[in-house]
Amino acid sequence: MSTNLRHYRGFEIYPLVYPHKIAQAGSPHNYDEGFDASVRICEPATNTTHMRSRVFRVPGKRPFDCAGDARRASTIYAEQLIDASSTGPSVWDLQ
Secondary structure (H helix, E strand, O other), X not given: OEOOXXXXXXXXXXXXXXXXXXXXXXOOOOOOXXXXXXXXXXXXXXXXXXXXXXXXXXXXXXXXOOHHHHHHHHHHHXXXXXXXXXXXXXXXXXX
């Protein structure tokens, strides 16, 4: 799993990338089946509030071919969710 922090419109974005299929016991990794992605969106904590965060799975019909594609897709998806919440429901209210 990889995580790289990115800031966007006051939120912290953490792309979450992981192999599509779990490796068999004794095998190190199974990257041949591609990668899935999710994203954690966090609201930074202040002295008076606790940090809120949610994880969203990046929608898709098939796995991403490489980890870089999955990471980029998760960042773009988070930005779309944040942008949509500026005109509609809050990111915390999305399903």
